[in-house]
Amino acid sequence: MRIVSLAGGIGGARFLRGLKAAAPDSEITVIGNTGDDITLFGLRVCPDLDTVMYTLGGGINEEQGWGRRDESHTVKEELAAYGMEPQWFGLGDRDFATHIVRSQMLAAGYPLSQITEALCDRWQPGVRLLPMSDDRTETHVVVADEKGRRAIHFQEWWVKLRASVPAEQILLVGAEDAEPAPGVLEAIRDADVVILPPSNPVVSIGTILQIPGIRAALEDKTVVGVSPIIGGAPVRGMADACLTAIGVETSAQAVLELYGSRLLDGWLVAEEDKGVALDGVTVEARPLLMDSPEATRDIAAAALTLATALRHPA
Amino acid sequence: MRIVSLAGGIGGARFLRGLKAAAPDSEITVIGNTGDDITLFGLRVCPDLDTVMYTLGGGINEEQGWGRRDESHTVKEELAAYGMEPQWFGLGDRDFATHIVRSQMLAAGYPLSQITEALCDRWQPGVRLLPMSDDRTETHVVVADEKGRRAIHFQEWWVKLRASVPAEQILLVGAEDAEPAPGVLEAIRDADVVILPPSNPVVSIGTILQIPGIRAALEDKTVVGVSPIIGGAPVRGMADACLTAIGVETSAQAVLELYGSRLLDGWLVAEEDKGVALDGVTVEARPLLMDSPEATRDIAAAALTLATALRHPA
Structure with missing residues (x-):
């Protein structure tokens, strides 16, 4: 079937x-x-694709549900020591390697679908994993708080603000x-x-x-x-x-x-x-x-x- | 003085x-x-600037003479698990963060001199550290072995081959x-x-x-x-x-x-x-x-x- x-x-x-x-x-x-995808520290992060890949490939942190098992956070701590933002997104060292590979391949001109296939060569998730699109789209959330009405990246709303500020609109930028x-x-x-x-x-x-x-x-x-x-x-x-x-x-x-x-x-x-x-x-x-x-x-x-x-x- | x-x-x-x-x-x-500089995994690495910065800033691995103290190598191991080359250059997790910051700033358009200054804000080396040039130059080495006569990056000759193949010429590409x-x-x-x-x-x-x-x-x-x-x-x-x-x-x-x-x-x-x-x-x-x-x-x-x-x- x-x-x-x-x-x-x-x-x-x-x-x-x-x-x-x-x-x-x-x-x-x-x-x-791939609407949750975000560029952090110049590296392209695809949280949902990676969660599927790590979960089906046996690399997931089971308790957390996302990120890698046996993870460390040295790179993140060092970036914070350099004063780099954001610090609210939990990137681990093992996970960083995935984003480094992806970003290097993107810079070399490969589409996300081929990159995902290359990453899955290692993880063997047992399914064929395709991004919904090779074109870059990003989910943005319109919020209104003391800083005024503004559109922020979905991850900022979801991870940093924990959806505590009501969303007025949710837009997939680039969808059309x-x-x-x-x-x-x-x-x-x-x-x-x-x-x-x-x-x-x-x-x-x-x-x-x-x-x-x-x-x-x-x-x-x-x-x-x-x-x-x-x-x-x-x-x-x-x-x-x-x-x-x-x-x-x-x-x-x-x-x-x-x-x-x-x-x-x-x-x-x-x-x-x-x-x-x-x-x-x-x-x-x-x-x-x-x-x-x-x-x-x-x-x-x-x-x-x-x-x-x-x-x-x- | x-x-x-x-x-x-x-x-x-x-x-x-x-x-x-x-x-x-x-x-x-x-x-x-900066002639030793090399792009690895899409990240710009400046070994000599970093060695000076880490040594004078108290972050150097004293025994080794290069790289960071208390270093781990998780990212490198993960990149190897993805089959990424080269594997002969010893990048540690703490060190990776420096290259990520530098690469992000380069992509944002900052010249290497300003980036080096920003990195030194953290390390406080007690000297003013300037790259010889903001322009990209790279030392290449002409070698002749069973693969024929070819120019390789200095780091490949120095680190991978340990200078075991005689150099016929050493050229700073981009110097002029x-x-x-x-x-x-x-x-x-x-x-x-x-x-x-x-x-x-x-x-x-x-x-x-x-x-x-x-x-x-x-x-x-x-x-x-x-x-x-x-x-x-x-x-x-x-x-x-x-x-x-x-x-x-x-x-x-x-x-x-x-x-x-x-x-x-x-x-x-x-x-x-x-x-x-x-x-x-x-x-x-x-x-x-x-x-x-x-x-x-x-x-x-x-x-x-x-x-x-x-x-x-x-």
């Missing part, structure tokens, strides 16, 4: 590990969010001119089913859907999503702050409506969200907490089973 | 520490060699179009005396002298050099391999003649080299082994004393 999955960071990466376990013989293509990375549309076209993990529906999945051509390609396919909201609260992260920013309620029902029935064929919700419904979408309620590898695998298996049952010709 | 000194790496840096101790109230400007960095000619003009440490006369001092305008400016000043050769052998390093490449014998006499009487007013040689002489140059023999901070200070003091005695109006 050929599966396409979209993914943000921690939640998406853990779900993908479950998906691999649920469908070990499948060919899985992951379209990764971006093209899907090579292989993205082909993978969607050739997919038997598409699975949306419980990633952030605004700044992870929502960002990928904003790259021209991707949503339309997905609408032709059998797509099953896993709700990132359980009983009115995000499974993890601060998806509620992102949903509020775009005027959407933090509920499994509201996210279902946000994705819509043109995109979705099936929707998995938690048992406490039984009753969620939308015309044209098959909704199933089941345990959705990814609190163990086995539970996560079972959720992914349920999504695959539903997708297979709903499968329609492209 | 205003002193100008030229410097390469380890030997020069140690001598400068002695010079600071010998003349604590002086204003010392160091013109550093390079200008002295801002402040270099002014510092020489305003100097009371100029001291040449026992740095490599070919690839350290010799390189600095190749930047158009620097040698001519020095010829107007009182210049005293310290021989890097004692009894026919380099004090440290592989200066003999460099001298051979340019057809100069490895002796205190030959290096004196290489520098010449237009440049030099005084020349310190080791006691075993008593008898070395050149018309127009005052030669003094004394212990020259820099085997302790005190011995090094005494050598620097002797050079200063001789320079002061020989001082002539510009």
Whole structure:
């Protein structure tokens, strides 16, 4: 079976590990969010791609969910000793090497998709990991505080401010001119089913859907999503702050409506969200907490089973 | 007193520490060699400037003579795990931070002289450290081996091959179009005396002298050099391999003649080299082994004393 999955960071990466376990013989293509990407100290950092790569490749810091295992922070401390900003982004020494390789290859003219493939040569994540686009896009957040109304990089809002300042708008800068990375549309076209993990529906999945051509390609396919909201609260992260920013309620029902029935064929919700419904979408309620590898695998298996049952010709 | 000194790496840096101790109230400007600079993993590395900065700023690895104290090598190991080359250049994690800062500032358009000043804000080396030029020059070495006749970067010859392949030529690529960095000619003009440490006369001092305008400016000043050769052998390093490449014998006499009487007013040689002489140059023999901070200070003091005695109006 050929599966396409979209993914943000921690939640998406853990779900993908479950998906691999649920469908070990499948060919899985992951379209990764690059809206979170940021240039720090002159180096290009792709947090979501790396989280997927490290998680599936066995290098992730399991407790933290992001960054490398057995990590040290010498380079970061030295940069701080030089007075370099920002100091709020937690780059470890092992992680720095990834960004140095990526930045060197970018400077040499390689597109991000080829660089990601080269990095994955080492990590062997067991999936084909594609950035959503080789074109540079960045999620910016419009906030208003004592410094006035201003647009800041998503990471500044998310990591530095911990989403404590309300977002008035969330914008993917560069989206309108971006093209899907090579292989993205082909993978969607050739997919038997598409699975949306419980990633952030605004700044992870929502960002990928904003790259021209991707949503339309997905609408032709059998797509099953896993709700990132359980009983009115995000499974993890601060998806509620992102949903509020775009005027959407933090509920499994509201996210279902946000994705819509043109995109979705099936929707998995938690048992406490039984009753969620939308015309044209098959909704199933089941345990959705990814609190163990086995539970996560079972959720992914349920999504695959539903997708297979709903499968329609492209 | 205003002193100008030229410097390469380890030997020069140690001598400068002695010079600071010998003349604590002086204003010392160091013109550093940048011919050894190399771009590794997309980052600009200036080994000689950093060795001077770390040595005088208290951050040097004393045993090794270069690189940082309490150093780790996580980034280097990770880059190797990605298959990145070269792996023969020993970059530590603390050191990487310096190169990241420098590279970020270079990409932002700052000249190397301003970057060096910014780095020295942290290290407070107690001297004014100027690169010989803001223009990029690189020492290349022409070698002939089983791969044929080819030009390789000085660091590849020096660090990777340990100068085991004879050099046919040593060339400073870019020298003819390079200008002295801002402040270099002014510092020489305003100097009371100029001291040449026992740095490599070919690839350290010799390189600095190749930047158009620097040698001519020095010829107007009182210049005293310290021989890097004692009894026919380099004090440290592989200066003999460099001298051979340019057809100069490895002796205190030959290096004196290489520098010449237009440049030099005084020349310190080791006691075993008593008898070395050149018309127009005052030669003094004394212990020259820099085997302790005190011995090094005494050598620097002797050079200063001789320079002061020989001082002539510009």
